[in-house]
Amino acid sequence: MTGKKLACVIADSGGTKTSWAFVYLDNSRVFFDTKSYHPVNFCEAFFGDSKQFLESYITTKVPLYFFGAGMGKLGNRQVLHGLFRTHFSSVAIFTDIQGVVHALDMKSGVIAVMGTGSVLVEVHRGSIRRQVGGRGHLLGDEGSAYYFGKLVLAAYSAQQLTEKQVEDLASTVDIQTVSRKEQLTKKYETANLAKVLDSELFEPFHRRNIQLFLATHIDGQMDTDELVIVGSYAYFNRVAIAEELRIRRIENVQFINNPIELICERLVGPRVTGAGPVGFGW
Numbered sequence: 001m002t003g004k005k006l007a008c009v010i011a012d013s014g015g016t017k018t019s020w021a022f023v024y025l026d027n028s029r030v031f032f033d034t035k036s037y038h039p040v041n042f043c044e045a046f047f048g049d050s051k052q053f054l055e056s057y058i059t060t061k062v063p064l065y066f067f068g069a070g071m072g073k074l075g076n077r078q079v080l081h082g083l084f085r086t087h088f089s090s091v092a093i094f095t096d097i098q099g100v101v102h103a104l105d106m107k108s109g110v111i112a113v114m115g116t117g118s119v120l121v122e123v124h125r126g127s128i129r130r131q132v133g134g135r136g137h138l139l140g141d142e143g144s145a146y147y148f149g150k151l152v153l154a155a156y157s158a159q160q161l162t163e164k165q166v167e168d169l170a171s172t173v174d175i176q177t178v179s180r181k182e183q184l185t186k187k188y189e190t191a192n193l194a195k196v197l198d199s200e201l202f203e204p205f206h207r208r209n210i211q212l213f214l215a216t217h218i219d220g221q222m223d224t225d226e227l228v229i230v231g232s233y234a235y236f237n238r239v240a241i242a243e244e245l246r247i248r249r250i251e252n253v254q255f256i257n258n259p260i261e262l263i264c265e266r267l268v269g270p271r272v273t274g275a276g277p278v279g280f281g282w
Helices: 042-056 074-084 098-102 143-159 165-172 178-184 187-196 203-217 231-238 238-247 260-268
Strands: 004-015 019-023 029-035 065-070 090-095 107-116 118-124 129-132 224-231 250-255
Touching: 004 260, 029 042, 029 260, 042 074, 065 074, 065 098, 065 231, 065 250, 065 260, 074 090, 074 238, 074 250, 090 187, 098 107, 098 118, 098 224, 098 260, 107 231, 118 203, 143 165, 143 178, 143 187, 143 203, 143 231, 178 187, 203 238, 224 231, 224 238, 231 238, 231 250, 238 250, 238 260
Parallel strands: 004 065, 065 090, 107 224, 224 250
Antiparallel strands: 004 019, 019 029, 107 118, 118 129
16 A cells, blocks of 8 residues: 555444554554444445455455454354455454453453444453443434434424524435434434534533433443543543533543554554555545
C-alpha cells in the first residue's frame, strides 16, 4: 500500500465500522475504516466485498489481530477465521471488550461501551467477570446510538416532537412512507440519527438515553467510582455523561472514542512515524 514491508495488521470492529491499522516494519502505521464485521452483516454480498478488499490490500501474509463486537460466540469467530486464514500468516480473534482491556492493561475496573450498541462489563484480574446488557438492539442497548434513534422515532409516533424536530427528522428519514416498525429494523440507519440530527435540538433525547443506560446498567447493578467509556456515541456526549455520573459520585472517568491506536501501542509499541488516516471505498 505504501511500498514499505508490512509487519502485521490490527483491526477493531464495532457495530458501525471496522478500524484497521497496517503496521509496517519501521513501526509506521496507516489507519483507515471499512464496513463493520459484526455478525449481523454476514451474508454472501458482504463476504464477497470483504474478499475483494483482502485480495487488493493484503499482498503479504502477516499476522492479523482482530478485535470485534459479536466475537464472544465461537461460531462467529470460526466464520471470520475461515474468511481471513488464506490471507494472513496467523489469525487471532478476540472480542472488542478484550481489545480495550488489553489496550489499557486493565487488571480490574469497569468498562462501558456506548456506540451503535451498548454493554457494561466488570474486569477482574484481567478477565471479564460480569456483564450487564449486551442483549442486542431488539432487547436493550439503552445508551447507544441506536437507542437514541428509537427514542426519537417513538416520540414522533406519539406526536411528541416539536415542529422543528419533526422538520429535522423528515430531512433524514422518509417519515411519511416508512413506518416506525420498518425503520427500527434498519439498525444502522436508526443509529445514524444520533449523528445527523441536530444535537442541541434533540438534547433531551440524548440526556434521556444516557439516564436510561445508567439506570439499567449501573444503578443497583455495579458499585464503582471509576469508569472507562468506549464508543463514538459516548465520546460526543461526554459532557452530559460526565454530569450524570457526577450525580452518582463517579468522577474518575476516561472516554475513548476509537481504541485502535491504543491497541496498536499495546501490541507493537508507540508509533514513530506514519501516514494516514486514509479512506477506502468499501
